[in-house]
Amino acid sequence: MKPTRKNxxxxxxxxxxxxxxxxxxxxxLIPLTALLFKTATLxxxxxxxxxxxxxxxxxxxxxxxxxIGAAFVNAFWGTLVAWVLVRYRFPGRKLVxxxxxxxxxxxTAVAGxxxxxxxxxxxxxxxYLEPLGVxxxxxxxxxxxxxxxxxxxxxxxxxxxxxxxxxxxxxxxAACLGANRWQTxxxxxxxxxxxxxxxxxxxxFARGVGEYGSIIFIAGNMPMKSEITPLLIITKLEQYDxxxxxxxxxxxxxxxxxxxxxxxxLQKWTRRYTA
Amino acid sequence: xSIDVRGVSKQFGQFTALxxxxxxxxxxxxxxxxxxxxxxxTTLLRIIAGLESPDSGEILFNGQxxxxxxxxxxxxxxxxxxxxxxxMTVFDNIAFGLTVKPRSSRPSxxxxxxxxxxxxxxxxxxxxxxxxxxxxxxxQRQRVALARALAVEPQVLLLDxxxxxxxxxxxxxxxxxxxxxxxxxxxxxxxxxxxxxxALEVADxxxxxxxxxxxxQGTPDEVYERPATPFVFNFLGNVNLFHGRVxxxxxxxxxxxxxxxxxxxxxxxxxxxxxxxxxxxxERTAADDTSFTVTVRSIHPVGPVVRxxxxxxxxxxxxxxxxxxxxxxxxxxxxDETVYARPRRxxxxxxxxxx
Numbered sequence: 001m002k003p004t005r006k007n008x009x010x011x012x013x014x015x016x017x018x019x020x021x022x023x024x025x026x027x028x029l030i031p032l033t034a035l036l037f038k039t040a041t042l043x044x045x046x047x048x049x050x051x052x053x054x055x056x057x058x059x060x061x062x063x064x065x066x067x068i069g070a071a072f073v074n075a076f077w078g079t080l081v082a083w084v085l086v087r088y089r090f091p092g093r094k095l096v097x098x099x100x101x102x103x104x105x106x107x108t109a110v111a112g113x114x115x116x117x118x119x120x121x122x123x124x125x126x127x128y129l130e131p132l133g134v135x136x137x138x139x140x141x142x143x144x145x146x147x148x149x150x151x152x153x154x155x156x157x158x159x160x161x162x163x164x165x166x167x168x169x170x171x172x173x174a175a176c177l178g179a180n181r182w183q184t185x186x187x188x189x190x191x192x193x194x195x196x197x198x199x200x201x202x203x204x205f206a207r208g209v210g211e212y213g214s215i216i217f218i219a220g221n222m223p224m225k226s227e228i229t230p231l232l233i234i235t236k237l238e239q240y241d242x243x244x245x246x247x248x249x250x251x252x253x254x255x256x257x258x259x260x261x262x263x264x265x266l267q268k269w270t271r272r273y274t275a
Numbered sequence: 276x277s278i279d280v281r282g283v284s285k286q287f288g289q290f291t292a293l294x295x296x297x298x299x300x301x302x303x304x305x306x307x308x309x310x311x312x313x314x315x316x317t318t319l320l321r322i323i324a325g326l327e328s329p330d331s332g333e334i335l336f337n338g339q340x341x342x343x344x345x346x347x348x349x350x351x352x353x354x355x356x357x358x359x360x361x362x363m364t365v366f367d368n369i370a371f372g373l374t375v376k377p378r379s380s381r382p383s384x385x386x387x388x389x390x391x392x393x394x395x396x397x398x399x400x401x402x403x404x405x406x407x408x409x410x411x412x413x414x415q416r417q418r419v420a421l422a423r424a425l426a427v428e429p430q431v432l433l434l435d436x437x438x439x440x441x442x443x444x445x446x447x448x449x450x451x452x453x454x455x456x457x458x459x460x461x462x463x464x465x466x467x468x469x470x471x472x473x474a475l476e477v478a479d480x481x482x483x484x485x486x487x488x489x490x491x492q493g494t495p496d497e498v499y500e501r502p503a504t505p506f507v508f509n510f511l512g513n514v515n516l517f518h519g520r521v522x523x524x525x526x527x528x529x530x531x532x533x534x535x536x537x538x539x540x541x542x543x544x545x546x547x548x549x550x551x552x553x554x555x556x557x558e559r560t561a562a563d564d565t566s567f568t569v570t571v572r573s574i575h576p577v578g579p580v581v582r583x584x585x586x587x588x589x590x591x592x593x594x595x596x597x598x599x600x601x602x603x604x605x606x607x608x609x610x611d612e613t614v615y616a617r618p619r620r621x622x623x624x625x626x627x628x629x630x
Contacts, residue, residue, distance in 0.1 A: 178375055
C-alpha cells in the first residue's frame, strides 16, 4: 500500500467504482454502442435520407412535441397533486397517495387500451368531448394524454419530498414581512421546489419520449399524423430494415441526450444557491 | 409602541398552553419571556405576532387592537432557525419585505438599495450582500434574519430563541450585540429564551413563565434578588432547599437557625429555605448557630469557580456549594472531610397548607 493513499472511513472505493463501470457498460453502454455500430453500416447519404424522410421527421416532431407538452402538463398538475398530498390531511389521503404510483405498475398496454376505450367517440369521457369538437382518441392529443398518464408519478414523487422538507417558518417569515399568499407562493415556495419540478419534468419527458405500449392503442398510428417514432422503428424492424431502424433510434438518442443535458444544466442553475 | 396582552388563553387539544395571561410591554423596552420548554412562552410570542390566534383575550398595540392578520400587523419576527430564504442572496433576503409592498407604497429601487446597505452596515456584514445563506455561519445568518425583520421598520420586534441554535461563544457575543443594537434603535422588543443568564444579561425586564402562567415579572435584579415564588428561585440559578419550620420570625431549618422578620406573624408553620449555591460559605470552624456541619462528597473545578457536593451530617440531605478558586485553594478541602457550612442568605417560603 502506498503511503500517500488517502484513508477513507468506508473502504472499497476501487471495488464499487469498478462494479459501477462494469454494470453501466453491460446494461447501457454496450447496447448503445451496438446501436451506433449497426447504424454505421449505412452510408452517410443513406443515413441522412432515412432520418430526414418526411414520415420520420413528422414522427420526431410528434413524439418530442407531445412528450414536452405532456411533461409541462405533468409539471403543473403533478406539483399541485404533491402540494395537496403534503399540505392537507383528508380522509383517503393514503389511498390517493398510492393511486399516484399506479401508472408505474399497470402494464402500459392495459393503460393504452383503457384510455382508448374511455376517450373514444362513444367512451365514458369521449362521448362528452366529441360534441364539443374535441377528439382525443386516435389523434396527437390522445398521444399526449397517454404520456401524461404514464409521466404523472415522476413529478409527484420528486416534488413531494422537497415540499415536505420546507420549513413552515419560511412562509411565516414571508407573511410577517408583509407578503400575501400569492407573493409567498411565487417568490418563496415555487423557487424552492423548482429544481425538483425540473427533475420531475425531465423524467416525465424522457418517459414520454420512450413510451410505446400505451400510445399505440390510443394513437391511431396514421403516418404523418399520429405515428410516433418508436412505432416507426418497430415498423422498420418488421420490414427487416435493421440499419434504418437503428438510424432513427440514433437520432432519437442524440436528441434525448441533448435535451436531458440542457435540462440538467438548467437545474444546476436553479440550484446555484446551495453551497 | 407599547404592547398590551389582555387575558390571553390558548388551548391545544387537551393541553393548556396559556392561561389568562396579562402583560404590558412599555414602548422601547427589551423584554425577555423566560421559562422552561413547554411553558407557553413561544406560544405567547406567536400570538403577539399574529401567527397564532388566542382562544380568548386580546393583543393591543399602543392601546389599540392589533390588526387581525399577520401581514398587516407590522411585526418583525426572528426565528430560532433563521428561516432565511435559501434561494435568495443576503441582499434579496433583507430587501424582501420592501419588495413585496403594494406598488403604491413600495420604495424605489435606489431607496431599497440604500436601505439594505444601511442595514448591512448596522449588522456589520457589508461585504456579504451577494452571498447565499448556505455560505454564512450561524451567527451571520441570525444577524441577516434580524436585518430582514428590521427592513420594514416594524412596530415591534419579536425574537423566538434567537440565539438557541448558536454555539456558546457566538451566543454571548451576539446577545451583547443585540443589547447594543437595541440601545441604538429602541424598537419595542420581546424575546423568548430558556437561558436565565441570557435573560438576566440582555433584558430590561424579565417575565418568568411556568405552565402557561406568569410567575413573576420585573427587572433582572428584582427577579434574581427577590424571587416571588419557589419556581422563580429554582429557575434562576442553582439552589439548595432546606425543609424546616418557622415560628414568629425564627426559622429552624434542618440543623441551623435563621431569623426571618417577614414571617413574624407566622405561628409554627412548615417552611422551605432556599439558598443559592454561591451563598453557602464553607469554613473550618463554626461561627455561630447559623453554621452546620457537612461532609464533602465531591469537588468539581469549573473554570473560575469550584462546585462542591456536600451532605449535611444531621439530616443527610445533599447540597451544592459554589466557591471561588481562591477560597478552594485556601481551604484545601478533601473528600469525606467534615467542615462547617453557613448560608449567607436564605429566602424563606412558608409552605401552603392546601397542598
